[in-house]
Amino acid sequence: MIELRSAAERDLDWIACLEAANFSGGCTREMLGKFILDSNRRVTVAMADGERAGYLIFSSVLDEGSVDSVCTAAGFRRRGAGDALMRAADAAAAELGLASVTLEVRASNAAAIALYGKHGYIYAGRRPGYYERPREDAVIMTKYFKEHGNDYTCS
Template sequence: MTPAALAAVHGRVFVTPRPWSAAEFAALLADATVFLLAEPGGFLLGRAVAGEAEILTLAVAPEARRRGLGRRLVGAFLAEAAARGADHAFLEVAADNAAAIALYCGAGFVAAGRRRGYFATPEGARGDALVMVRALS
């Protein structure tokens, strides 16, 4: 997927946190520690460095949901992160995103903390992020 295609899907999925631009995706993809996993209807952008892996973003288009795509992408992320030498993985998810939290819990992630006021909403309010972690070994 091109940075523009990534931004188009991301823009259809996210309001809070705000969707990323094609330029932001291009900059991330230029980083050797960042990797893209994509299937029709969605993608996951991850990073692995110094024994840690992070899910930077996961976007599944509305019409592609409830078909296991998110679960497959998270599974592929865990395998790729381990192959890149990471021994644990983490992510931040909007604390009110019950569907995403359920997906990550189903993949073995557990809540490790909360970042209060981490995400900005379009109205200018601040939303909390739940920090989730999982061992890879």
């Protein structure tokens, strides 16, 4: 069973370690320390049977949210932690009244793209060569929580 809680100081080494192992240019411990004190960010830890299984870094500005990072530790994958963390992103968006949540993902990251698609994120664009080590395009995906489009009518 997956349980979610807010990250605390004691989680920072573990999260920083996973960031370094999974993402080129991931967040450092110092950045994470600031994030857990930042009212515009939420860092959530998923616990499985009392052990840390994964985490989510979520931020928002005005009515736009961003999934900055989501990761499940290698030994806990395919057990529902990713789903639980994406539901936490939905809950944050609902609580904050956000219009949309956006994220970027490596174009080759089929597991993450499937996870985001399952949770209602749709293709919103591509940034060529966005990632380094190795260089790769970013796919941008967005989930809309409110109707979007042109609000203006021409008469």
